[in-house]
Amino acid sequence: MSVTAAKxxxxxxxxxxxxxxxxxxxxxxxxxxxxxxxxxxxxxxRVKAAPVLWSEQVLKGGRLTAxxxxxxxANACTGPKGFQDTHATAEKVAEVLGxxxxxxxVASTGLIGILxxxxxxxxxxxxxxxxxxxxxxxxxAIAIKTTDTVHKTSVVQGDGWTVGGMAKGAGMLAPGLATMxxxxxxxxxxxSDTLDRxxxxxxxxxxxxxxxxxxxxxxxxVLLLASGASEVTPGYAEFAEAVRAVCDDLGQQxxxxxxxxxxxxxxxxxxxxxxxxxxxxxxxxxxxxxxKCAIHGEDPNWGRVLSAIGTTSAAFEPDQLNVAINGxxxxxxxxxxxxxxxxxxxxxxxxxxxxLAAGTETATIWTNDLTAEYVHENSAYSS
Amino acid sequence: MSVTAAKxxxxxxxxxxxxxxxxxxxxxxxxxxxxxxxxxxxxxxRVKAAPVLWSEQVLKGGRLTAxxxxxxxANACTGPKGFQDTHATAEKVAEVLGxxxxxxxVASTGLIGILxxxxxxxxxxxxxxxxxxxxxxxxxAIAIKTTDTVHKTSVVQGDGWTVGGMAKGAGMLAPGLATMxxxxxxxxxxxSDTLDRxxxxxxxxxxxxxxxxxxxxxxxxVLLLASGASEVTPGYAEFAEAVRAVCDDLGQQxxxxxxxxxxxxxxxxxxxxxxxxxxxxxxxxxxxxxxKCAIHGEDPNWGRVLSAIGTTSAAFEPDQLNVAINGxxxxxxxxxxxxxxxxxxxxxxxxxxxxLAAGTETATIWTNDLTAEYVHENSAYSS
Numbered sequence: 001m002s003v004t005a006a007k008x009x010x011x012x013x014x015x016x017x018x019x020x021x022x023x024x025x026x027x028x029x030x031x032x033x034x035x036x037x038x039x040x041x042x043x044x045x046r047v048k049a050a051p052v053l054w055s056e057q058v059l060k061g062g063r064l065t066a067x068x069x070x071x072x073x074a075n076a077c078t079g080p081k082g083f084q085d086t087h088a089t090a091e092k093v094a095e096v097l098g099x100x101x102x103x104x105x106v107a108s109t110g111l112i113g114i115l116x117x118x119x120x121x122x123x124x125x126x127x128x129x130x131x132x133x134x135x136x137x138x139x140x141a142i143a144i145k146t147t148d149t150v151h152k153t154s155v156v157q158g159d160g161w162t163v164g165g166m167a168k169g170a171g172m173l174a175p176g177l178a179t180m181x182x183x184x185x186x187x188x189x190x191x192s193d194t195l196d197r198x199x200x201x202x203x204x205x206x207x208x209x210x211x212x213x214x215x216x217x218x219x220x221x222v223l224l225l226a227s228g229a230s231e232v233t234p235g236y237a238e239f240a241e242a243v244r245a246v247c248d249d250l251g252q253q254x255x256x257x258x259x260x261x262x263x264x265x266x267x268x269x270x271x272x273x274x275x276x277x278x279x280x281x282x283x284x285x286x287x288x289x290x291x292k293c294a295i296h297g298e299d300p301n302w303g304r305v306l307s308a309i310g311t312t313s314a315a316f317e318p319d320q321l322n323v324a325i326n327g328x329x330x331x332x333x334x335x336x337x338x339x340x341x342x343x344x345x346x347x348x349x350x351x352x353x354x355x356l357a358a359g360t361e362t363a364t365i366w367t368n369d370l371t372a373e374y375v376h377e378n379s380a381y382s383s
Numbered sequence: 384m385s386v387t388a389a390k391x392x393x394x395x396x397x398x399x400x401x402x403x404x405x406x407x408x409x410x411x412x413x414x415x416x417x418x419x420x421x422x423x424x425x426x427x428x429r430v431k432a433a434p435v436l437w438s439e440q441v442l443k444g445g446r447l448t449a450x451x452x453x454x455x456x457a458n459a460c461t462g463p464k465g466f467q468d469t470h471a472t473a474e475k476v477a478e479v480l481g482x483x484x485x486x487x488x489v490a491s492t493g494l495i496g497i498l499x500x501x502x503x504x505x506x507x508x509x510x511x512x513x514x515x516x517x518x519x520x521x522x523x524a525i526a527i528k529t530t531d532t533v534h535k536t537s538v539v540q541g542d543g544w545t546v547g548g549m550a551k552g553a554g555m556l557a558p559g560l561a562t563m564x565x566x567x568x569x570x571x572x573x574x575s576d577t578l579d580r581x582x583x584x585x586x587x588x589x590x591x592x593x594x595x596x597x598x599x600x601x602x603x604x605v606l607l608l609a610s611g612a613s614e615v616t617p618g619y620a621e622f623a624e625a626v627r628a629v630c631d632d633l634g635q636q637x638x639x640x641x642x643x644x645x646x647x648x649x650x651x652x653x654x655x656x657x658x659x660x661x662x663x664x665x666x667x668x669x670x671x672x673x674x675k676c677a678i679h680g681e682d683p684n685w686g687r688v689l690s691a692i693g694t695t696s697a698a699f700e701p702d703q704l705n706v707a708i709n710g711x712x713x714x715x716x717x718x719x720x721x722x723x724x725x726x727x728x729x730x731x732x733x734x735x736x737x738x739l740a741a742g743t744e745t746a747t748i749w750t751n752d753l754t755a756e757y758v759h760e761n762s763a764y765s766s
Binding site for chain 1: 428429430431457459460461462464465494495496497498600601672673676677678679680682684685686687689690692693694695699701702704714716717718719752753754755757758759760761762
């Protein structure tokens with residue numbers, strides 16, 4: 001279903017030859033209207049890929065008629081030539097669709113620091129345009145995969161309207177978004193300001209709280225396109241909740257498919273003085289390599305949780321911290337709590353609760369364990 | 384030579400039975416004077432182990448007659464009982480040496496969140512006192528090892544005076560010091576203010592810039608004791624340089640022995656607008672798991688360097704960044720530079736230069752690659 005679950009959209013995914021192994025590598029998503037409202041959220045990395053620089057500019061107009069996405073190369077750190085290539089890609093899409101390049105977003109993912117093979121990509125755009133279909137959402141989702149083992153899609157139905165989407169990402173998953181490309185579509189009849197508001201509030205509590213390996217990408221892009229084809233304008237709260245639900249579902253799929261991961265870790269920080277404190281503590285725990293190794297080894301090593309909390313500026317007293325792992329309060333008042341042998345860590349899901357005893361705010365961060373497979377995937381070849 | 388290279392010191396290292404495997408686990412270093420000046424630097428982790436809380440307090444007096452160190456347990460996150468145990472340990476040392484407990488520092492390393500076996504530790508103190516010797520420095524260095532594969536010592540000779548020391552640490556190596564215990568001794572005749580100044584300026588550019596795995600410990604302690612036994616008072620610059628040289632040497636030994644490491648990575652940030660900028664950028668690169676995996680795979684993946692730089696707040700323009708790996712400028716002006724195939728990465732030493740083109744300041748950070756062995760060491764058992 002993916003990006004074509006909502007009415008008014010067509011999509012395709014084809015193999016343009018950008019990837020040397022011949023796998024699908026080019027996706028096209030087209031908004032056939034009647035509306036072409038859009039919003040976008042991009043990486044906060046200051047080293048931004050050419051397509052991010054381009055698409056940020058395009059989104060200022062609040063309109064998108066098409067999105068073209070490629071895997072097989074990030075077009076990041078490629079200088080003026082890389083930007084020219086992105087521009088040429090948007091122009092090519094505009095030409096074949098009879099649209100304006102200033103309303104075409106571009107997204108790329110793959111290795112940093114190599115130029116895209118434009119002699120393959122541009123003919124690929126023609127091929128992708130010819131393949132556009134109301135049933136093309138799955139193929140588009142497949143074409144944006146890099147090290148992803150599965151493609152990721154999600155759909156939420158409203159009352160007469162739909163929000164659907166696709167995502168890719170399996171490494172460099174970190175806040176400020178991730179090496180992740182996400183395209184969401186809706187046939188709800190909403191304007192770009194509403195899309196922007198709903199998208200930002202959704203990503204803040206979903207993709208921004210997925211932190212697989214602390215590495216922030218140069219290419220992260222999340223786009224939301226509205227066609228208005230349902231002719232229904234839902235209430236804001238209802239619409240925003242649907243967008244959040246799709247983002248949350250896709251974010252969970254990213255974590256479950258993170259490179260080399262054996263455990264999915266949900267870190268719930270409770271009783272924080274502020275939401276910012278809760279997020280800072282959650283991230284610090286999520287990025288602690290020693291803890292991530294311990295979880296891999298099914299060792300409820302709460303000392304490493306406290307050690308991570310101690311590096312933050314959040315409000316807490318060390319002797320009032322409590323930590324539960326899979327429901328067992330292994331640390332109470334900053335010291336030894338319930339018997340750690342009671343913690344059952346055999347399953348893929350691991351739930352850590354860090355109680356700061358400093359307020360009433362809460363945040364949840366998702367991460368993975370650190371495994372030899374992660375090291376292998378990220379050292380055995382360039383990615 | 385270690386802590387007994389300087390005149391006026393005796394030391395010992397014995398097996399008290401704290402470690403279940405019977406390896407040495409208790410070290411004692413005694414300053415026989417005539418001076419007992421001392422200074423200390425401790426972890427900046429807000430979750431501090433009981434011995435850190437104790438020793439910080441003791442150091443306020445600027446005097447130490449003895450340091451007792453144990454491996455086999457960190458006595459961190461052990462609540463009021465843990466602090467009582469540290470206090471009892473200092474009292475026991477004072478009793479057997481005929482000294483004042485308020486001038487005895489305590490340092491511990493090992494697993495967080497378990498109480499020390501005081502029924503073994505206190506008799507061990509008596510055994511260690513009986514074994515004190517002017518040649519005991521090596522044994523003391525051996526007794527503080529945890530996952531260290533080798534013990535670490537260093538000595539610098541001045542003109543009629545000496546600075547020597549020992550260190551342990553092989554994981555949780557990160558700024559704000561590391562899971563590291565370091566005791567430095569000198570027979571120079573210097574007061575505690577001078578020791579404090581020399582020690583802080585030395586640790587700031589040595590141990591504080593060793594960042595093996597981004598994990599800051601609860602127990603880091605660096606102590607510097609002066610006996611005055613040489614009856615020589617060196618000039619400050621000369622003395623401070625000797626302290627820095629010993630710290631630098633021990634810091635390098637820590638990096639070379641880091642858990643599971645296959646590569647030692649020297650990250651030199653140049654042309655930064657400020658030293659703080661240079662350190663921030665160096666740390667960000669040092670903590671990038673994807674880059675550390677790439678280095679492990681002997682892949683000169685400069686895109687991951689730029690991606691790490693982009694997450695900082697340092698002054699730079701993305702299109703002016705340059706990166707060299709082992710002497711080859713693989714990234715120029717934020718884009719593709721010299722041929723990455725020219726980079727020879729067969730050797731253990733890897734040198735990354737990040738040129739921010741924003742000023743004249745410089746800093747060097749040391750780290751390691753990320754390997755399957757690191758994951759194994761930190762997941763296969765509690766540490």
